[in-house]
Amino acid sequence: MxxxxxxxxxxxxxxxxxxxxxxxxxxxxxxxxxxxxxxxxxxxxxxxxxxxxxxxxxxxxxxxxxxxxxxxxxxxxxxxxxxxxxxxxxxxxxxxxxxxxxxxxxxxxxxxxxxxxxxxxxxxxxxxxxxxxxxxxxxxxxxxxxxxxxxxxxxxxxxxxxxxxxxxxxxxxxxxxxxxxxxxxxxxxxxxxxxxxxxxxxxxxxxxxxxxxxxxxxxxxxxxxxxAAPCPPTTTTLIIDSSQIALQVHESIGHPTELDRVLGDEAAFAGTSFLTLEDLGTLRYGSEHVTITSDATIPGSLGSFGYDDEGVPAQRDFIVTEGLFTGFQSSRESAPAIGRESNGCMRADGWNRIPLVRMTTLSLEPGGWSLPDLIADTDDGIYLETNNSWSIDDRRLNFQFACEIGWEIKNGELGRMIKNPNYTGITPQFWNSCDAVCSRDHWQVWGIPNCGKGEPMQVAHVAHGAAPARFRDVQVGVGR
Amino acid sequence: MTLSAEQARELARRTVSLTQADAAEALVSSEDGALTRFADNRIHQNVAENDTSVSVRAVIGKCTGVASTNRLDDGSLAACCERAVAAARMAPEDPDFPGLPAPVAVTTPDRVHPSVSAFNAEARAHAAAAIIEQSAERGLTAAGTVSATEYTVAVANSEGVDVGMSVTTVRSTVLSMSPKGGSGWASHLSGTADDFAPEALGDEAVLLAMRSEGAIALDPGVYTVVLAPEAVSDILDFLGYLGFGAKSYAEKSSFLSGNIGEQLLSPFISITDDATCDETLGLTFDFEGMPKLRTPLVEAGVACEPVTDSYWASKLGMRNSGHALPAPNSYGPMTMNLQIAAGDARIEDMIGAVKHGVYVTRFHYVNVEDPIRAVLTGMTRDGTFMIENGRLAMPVKNLRFTQSAVEALNAVEAVTRKRVLIGPDEGGANLAPALLLSKWEFTGQTR
CATH class of the missing domain: 3.30.2290.10 (PmbA/TldD superfamily)
Incomplete structure (x- = not known):
């Protein structure tokens, strides 16, 4: 070679x-x-x-x-x-x-x-x-x-x-x-x-x-x-399992914090971002429970490597720190726009494609709750598992996800099963409604081998670490 | 350089002859592709690639295995064939496997235009610059693509199938964005570079972007809508993916299941898959080398039979319509050249007929929530307007919809005469008109 x-x-x-x-x-x-x-x-x-x-x-x-x-x-x-x-x-x-x-x-x-x-x-x-x-x-x-x-x-x-x-x-x-x-x-x-x-x-x-x-x-x-019962159209508390949190992170934090998107490089295809360069260090992306890392060094993760496809060493960086927006995912060309050096996110999906800014392992860092305790702490809501459908607008604000299965939560206990549950929201509003994240015991890295971006289309293999988390006042049962 | 159709057929035949199995099929794909991408009024990515690959399907009894490679030396090809045979030897028998298809005459129209090979990096850059200039001179920013592709596909099998065809395409997309928040879209798809007018395309996007400045909020709800061809093409893609194929039909996960002969959609809607019509692009044979037959899927709203390939045609006792994807294929047969029959309306008349409604230029990030009813969710983008008293009125912020595509096409009240070729620049394209629908459910709105 x-x-x-x-x-x-x-x-x-x-x-x-x-x-x-x-x-x-x-x-x-x-x-x-x-x-x-x-x-x-x-x-x-x-x-x-x-x-x-x-x-x-x-x-x-x-x-x-x-x-x-x-x-x-x-x-x-x-x-x-x-x-x-x-x-x-x-x-x-x-x-x-x-x-x-x-x-x-x-x-x-x-x-x-x-x-x-x-x-x-x-x-x-x-x-x-x-x-x-x-x-x-x-x-x-x-x-x-x-x-x-x-x-x-x-x-x-x-x-x-x-x-x-x-x-x-x-x-x-x-x-x-x-x-x-x-x-x-x-x-x-x-x-x-x-x-x-x-x-x-x-x-x-x-x-x-x-x-x-x-x-x-x-x-x-x-x-x-x-x-099972259909998902009621209402606004309620959600506890979301780690695999669906992984996709939620992917779509509503991963893509909007790609610096090439913010600079407009993907505008005509995948879209732009609601973020601006001025939001760095000032925007409250989520609640204090929300810390997001970009880490290409996690052993066994689909988002790990020694060096990205520009030859930049694998790194761990903070994208959101206790709710505050603190970092973009970047490349050697885009990083100077924020006065930094590349944090090593450029990858191509093969020999015939140029590297683009891609997620590595972008994770919601664990909190301190056990899942049983979190459910017990919830009076009324829905617990959701496993993604079934996803969609988000071209600035990564308005999203709608459907899951395979849900259960009602009543007085701190799981109740009847719910079929075809879905939920919708606006990105910063949603992440600011997060009031609990489960502990490392419930944290898992999920591989996402189908992340599309770029023209000609590239499919990246990325990953997200996530634990179940709770969100307040979320609209569910959309179009049901 | 991409292989010629004859070179690709020779390679396919040679690969079949190298495969030591009861029967064998080889699929050769060769492509020269180039794409110039621009954003923020400058070319920021500009790429070209050249590749040829061979895929082998080996058959032993009723067992099949597939292997592919892009290493074309004799040793690598032979190793690829051996891997396919090894996979077939380990595969359990499929009692429904009908064997590889026997040859059927295929018409391969000339879909190669010499202007495309001359549309080189410099020419594409000048086209991109002409598009950009339309936005830049009026204080807007442009993003998009100008691409040129030539590809060749050949299929041969041990039963005597031996077909090949080359296709050229030129595609361009333009997003123009105004500093006041407006955005507009325009696209072009053709088999030649000769009819590509970048200035006009750039101007179309700019006018729409300026028209959509100052968008206002609109309450979600059910509205009368006019869907422009780009939006209609998205719906066609999902109907094809979800329900027009024999596999989903047989598994009862299609909207066609149990509904053949029934009035499923509006009488204004007739949908056909037709790779042979002069207005479309792509191959006229499928990835088993069978002719893609013109296949009515909905006639005046009445559901017809799905498209098939050799496996599903045999299994269901239907004709083989020639819609196989490359093996192994877990999706089943698939439409590639959908079209809605032209109506007699003009889009101005459609808008004129709406007292209070919404005009949608195109959709973004559409996905499936319920496959049988074809319930889709997605966003509008790049030109969404209120229609008030028969005229385009205020632009509105992008809206989320959650809507059954089947129910929506049952509410069609008019179809335009004009249709637009839309789609990916490989494999096929949709021929889509604009539609007037009496109801469409918007379920949310972005900020």
Whole structure:
């Protein structure tokens, strides 16, 4: 890989680049899925290529190819420079990058049992056992499960002298039971919806989930949802489980605190942010119970790495500190806008994409409550689990989430089950209504392998640590 | 350089021949893509990529396995084929697997325009600059994209399927934002660079942005609405994803399930999937190499049969309409070229017919809350206006809706004659008119 990168950097400089970096990324993937007793997919894939990012004439250019011959790489580098020179047509201020020392290093994420060394037979045995257990419940009309494994080997080099090799392995699994009755589809998932849980790790992470052992409970809850009460349209207290808090953090804190969004880079597609540069250090984002960290150093998290795709070391930073907005997620180009250096959030989803500001592990730090105590402390409200749907406006203010399941809380106890619960709110108002967060005993890092951003679209693998939390005066049962 | 259709077909045939299985299918995808992105009145991202990949489906008895690679040397291709075979050997039997489809004649119109390969980085930058100038000279800021893509897809299988086709597209999107809070949107999608007029596109977005300055609050509730084509295209996408495919139909999670032959939507609404019509873009065969047949899905409001692929056509006893996605495919067959039949209205007449309602330019971040009723939630953006006494009135702050798409299309009262091609620049596109709906539920509003 080192030779390929050296070739790209040399050709870039020869063509007129004032800065260049190059990434060779080799990704191998394996996917297995089962549905109603049948295996509806066993597939493997691999993709390798090189992406060359340059500054020339003060502007950015990028070109990528899967042809890894010497001439093809040099031609790709020259194309990147030509693109940069074309970009300069609208240049107002030359690209300025925050300071960064050169690193020569290698980093590898955790992996116990290599999932690519485990047989298809063993993997299918787990999936099909869970599938059978889901279908044991008559009300479950669709049972599905999936396993996904990814290994990424990548090398980064820059004309600043960095050369970094990284390897990580991701493993993901999940099951869902769908009860279909009376014109309704009622899903119930484990350990999370939308493909389940995803971590950096190996086969041991899948075994620890015990999909077959949890399937009967999941199926039973799906069946019970058929006769559950609808979510009442009202304003009430919510206690939200950690997986849904993770998505709430993602959409209403993660994206709006990406500095490139605040600067307008994503305006035409994903949108902008309600935040301004002047809000830094002054805006009360949430209550004193809300502290949010951006941390790329958590072992086993989908948001962890040694260095980001600009060669910036992994860091832990405070985005919200006891309710006060204290930091953006940034890059080498965006950080100077707030007078700081990059806090290492630039990642690309492959060799053929430029890095963008992406979340690492953006977490709601734990509080001090136990979940039973928090429920006991709540006179009237709803407890929600597991995301089913999400939507938020282009400035990340007005959101609406639906969950798979809920339970009424009456006089400090969980009551009857609620189906199709949803809730809506305005971001700062919602986070300022948070009056309790559960303790580290209830805190968990959730992998989110489907974060879309950018044009051409990129899908990032990020993560969020979260514990159940309580919010007051939230509107629920919207459109019900 | 992207492979030509003939080169891609040759690669697909060679891959099939390398696969030691009872039957095999190869799908070749080759693409040259370039996208110039601008924001805050300057080009800030400008990218190009070139890639070719091969996906192999190996069949042993009624078991299948899939492997793909973008390493095209003989050794890597052979290894990929072996991985597909190994996966097939371990896969449990699917008793309903009908085998790979036999060849059927496919018409492949010429959808490659030479102007697209000439639309290079410099030309795209000049187009972006022309768009930006429309906003900058009037004190607004522009963001958006100018992209050019050429892609080739070929499919071959051991039963004799051997098809390939290349497609070019030019796409541009423009968001113009005024310092007074207004925002406007315009987009362009075509198979050629020759009909792309960046100045006009930039101007359209600017005028809408200036028109939408000073937005006011509007109480949520049920309103008569006029949905512009961009908003209608979003609804079509979700109807296709949720319910127009045979898999969701068979699993009874589709709005079509139990409703074929029933009056499901307004008599003004006829929906067809048609990849072959002259006005659309994309491939005319699916990812099994079968011809994409023109498929009526709703005729004058009456629900018709869903689209199929070889598996679901065999399983349900329907014709194969040619809507397979690449294997392995957990979604089932999918529409790619939806269109609503043109009506006879003009959008001015639609607005003129509304005493008190809302005009929506486009939606943002739409998602599903209930798949069978196709209940969607999302926001409006970039030009939402009140309609008062037949005229566009004050702009309103972006609204949240929570609304069944099926119920909404049952409330259509008029369809425009003019339709607009909208969609991603790969695989297909929607042909969408504007619609007048007697009721649409807004459930919230942003600040």
């Amino acid at each position: 080192k030779e390929l990168i050296a070739n790209a950097l040399e050709a870039s400089l020869a063509a007129g680049a004032t800065y260049a970096d190059a990434r060779v990324v080799h990704t191998t993937e394996e996917h297995l899925s089962a549905r109603n007793g049948l295996v509806d997919g066993i597939s493997t894939s691999e993709s390798i290529g090189i992406g060359v990012r340059v500054v020339a004439a003060g502007a950015w250019g990028f070109a990528a190819t899967s042809e890894l011959g010497h001439d093809a790489i040099a031609e790709t580098a020259r194309l990147a420079v030509a693109i940069a020179k074309a970009s300069a047509l609208t240049l107002r201020t030359p690209v300025h990058l925050s300071a960064l020392q050169a690193y020569v290093d290698r980093w590898e994420g955790p992996c116990g049992i290599d999932p690519f060394g485990v047989s298809f037979e063993d993997k299918l045995a787990v999936l099909l056992a869970a599938d059978e257990a889901l279908r044991a419940e008559a009300a479950v009309k669709i049972a599905k499960g999936s396993l996904d494994f990814i290994r990424v080997d990548k090398a980064f080099g820059s004309t600043s002298g960095s050369y970094i090799e990284q390897r990580y392995t991701e493993s993901a699994a999940g099951i869902t039971a769908y009860a279909i009755a009376d014109g309704e589809v009622l899903p119930r998932s484990y350990p999370n919806s939308h493909g389940g849980q995803a971590v950096q790790g190996g086969w041991e992470a899948i075994l620890a989930l015990d999909l077959p052992g949890n399937a009967p409970r999941v199926a039973e809850q799906a069946a019970a949802l058929v006769s």
